[in-house]
Every structure is written in C-alpha cells, then in structure tokens.
Amino acid sequence: MQEYIIYIILITFNIVFFLFGYIIGQLKNQNGVYYTQEKNVSFFDKQKIEQKESKKIDIDSSKVVIDIKTDNLEKKYDSLGDTKQSQEQISTAINKLKNMRG
16 A cells, blocks of 8 residues: 555656646746747858858949950960871771670
C-alpha cells in the first residue's frame, strides 16, 4: 500500500511542477519576447542587395560621343602569332583509325 502512495505523490508532484513551469513560461513569453513579421535575411542576401545598390549607373545626357576616325592610325600587326605550314600527310593515319573503328 505504501508503494501506491509514493507513486501517487510522485505523479501529483510532476503534474503540479509541469503546470507551474507552463504558467511561468507563458508569463515570461508575454513580457520578454516580441515577435516580428520581418523575414530573416541571410548574409549572402545582404551582399546581393548591397551589390545591386552599388551598381546603379547615372547617365549624363549632356555628354555625346562622336565618331572616332581611325584612318590615320598605323596598323602594326596583320595577324597574331606565327603561321606554320605542315608538310605531313595525315590522311593515311585517319584512314587507319577509321578502319580500326569499323
């Protein structure tokens, strides 16, 4: 019979302390924490917003660019790099590769 009394006492203590903690939690929640509707912005989103704001371009319509004449400029190079002609015949090697595949 004593075991049942101990179990009943333990269960009532658990229920009382649970309710006590729940009530204290509700009181603290109302007084100390304020919920906002703002969305959390990540670090990378902040950087993207800052980059968009910094890339704004102001166009001054009072300045006009006219045609640039390049007639008097000297042309130094006809092509970039060296051009080499190969004397090797690679058609036989290509035919051998085709025959190996087939």
